[in-house]
Amino acid sequence: MSEKPPTIYDVARAAGVAASTVSRAFSRPGRVNAATAERIRRVAAELGYRVNPLAAALPTGRTNMLALVVSDVTNPVYGEIIRGAESAAAEAGYVLLLIDAQESDRLERHSLERALPGVDGVILAGTRMSDSAIRVAAKQRPTILLNRVVTDVPGIVHDNAYGMHLAVRHLYDLGHRALTYVAGPEASWADGMRWRYLREAAADLSLRVRRIGPFTPTPEGGRAATAELLRELPTAVIAYNDLLAIGVLLALQASGVCVPAEVSVVGFDNVFPARIVTPPLTTVAAPLRAQGRAAVTAVLSRPGRLMTLPVRLVERDSTARRRPHRR
Amino acid sequence: MSEKPPTIYDVARAAGVAASTVSRAFSRPGRVNAATAERIRRVAAELGYRVNPLAAALPTGRTNMLALVVSDVTNPVYGEIIRGAESAAAEAGYVLLLIDAQESDRLERHSLERALPGVDGVILAGTRMSDSAIRVAAKQRPTILLNRVVTDVPGIVHDNAYGMHLAVRHLYDLGHRALTYVAGPEASWADGMRWRYLREAAADLSLRVRRIGPFTPTPEGGRAATAELLRELPTAVIAYNDLLAIGVLLALQASGVCVPAEVSVVGFDNVFPARIVTPPLTTVAAPLRAQGRAAVTAVLSRPGRLMTLPVRLVERDSTARRRPHRR
DNA sequence: GAGGCGGTGGCAATCGGTTGCCATGAGTTG
């Protein structure tokens, strides 16, 4: 397509200076005389010069690219995280390289390995890789782990403990005295945490708890969970995440169980679909977009250890005062 | 982090050959003696050598990266497209560079301009840029345009005409004789097409049509549209897309209007939330994932002109036989 | 035995920037 784009050498010739001066005019503002710099910029603009990011990356080793790994782009949770990360990255002059693991450990490792040498940092937002694979990556590039904790790898997690506390307390206040946790994927670190904190919160209030699962964290998973749920119907359910909760909610209704009159349902994440199911889902809202932003900030600044983001409970209509099941 | 990764020179020294031979052993299989190549590969593996994509890209000009531009990552439509594009790209040994325009023309142009020199091709899936800005980009790199048509820029669009025909016909068959189109953003090419084909389809069946809008293609937009809709309630509504349709549907219900008993609602795209609203949304399904894949294939093969993807109507419960409004 | 040829491997230029180091000259200081 057309001819080759101009280089610093073209600009240098046109401006009557050395290439190094052109380079500095752009990358090291104070280093050249203001007037010279101005002239160079003008000439460059006339010629339509733009720095070639590849060529710039080679000697410096900095590519201004960040790899963002998600386990499933179609999950709305990641949409929010990506949005946050993308905007923060753009502001910092970075660009995001997206890797969709498609729920496959192998695919993810492979893609990441290919991408690694070309990026300045890695954000693992939902990864299916093993702890050791994560450490291997983290050894090569600054890495931030989202919603998971691996020793020696900095991360940003939601305050699962507090979130669970809020959810359990909310159900308790509505008169529920027993609840069932619908678990997410076994490999999910967040799932383990949520179940653990749910137990703790329940113990504090002397609630009885049960756990079913694991299930895939999708509406279909929720449907599957409901089959099990129906065998011994609880009055309150907390699901690993919103998608699962939505699946449960829909399947319960399809089976003639009324939500929230007979069963209260609580989710996690507060993604968009949670607002539009009927009834709208009560859920623990995590600042996903902020998390994406924070991840970029952290990965660019070689962060400390671990960061915890606040959560809040969004009370909607999928939870209600307990009414004993008629039977 | 640790020391620098090994280069072809390290491998060359260890294997007792020249760097060029190492390079060829990887990039030009038949060019070196099989035994030599095997030895080089072994040595390379021992040293943990991986080709540096940046360095490789500099002389060849090929980066194995594709830019994917979306107008709003949080829109589930793009999740599907990205998924399709990502997997096709990965299979072809390419990596996706994601640009989220965040609905901003300026931001988009700026980001794309920065990214352009570093990619081998561009996929514009939902762009807010002007035709001329698109042409400028297309002149610099192979470009594929999704759901929009700009002369001389190859693209992949849904069969809006047939989709609209199906939707209108469906409503006609249910007894509706007038319908209202809730328009999407003015800048959207697809919106223009859909409205046009709706009119044509309606004319064929002698239906009366009305158009309101434009509205932002989100549930909030749908809410706004409903205010207008309520002033003169139609029996059937077709919205620019699912998100808008969902907004309309929810707002109608909130106003005490029954869907589908009083008003039938049809969307476009068949994204996930369409399945979970109550009632589930009747919508024109577009093969979004396939579109993502096709875009990658096309951009890598310098495609022909224009491709049209088939659509189908997914009949759910937001449409029903017309019952005259009681009033 | 000379000339030719295909298969291999090496040399060195090249891609387009970045940056350490040096030269120059103007300005400052004692």
Added chain:
DNA sequence: CAACTCATGGCAACCGATTGCCACCGCCTC
């Protein structure tokens, strides 16, 4: 006025691959 400092610009060596061109070798052919 000499010595010194500092601002500024140029030279040239990288960064790590790719690739055109050439040299060498063994072998075949006439």
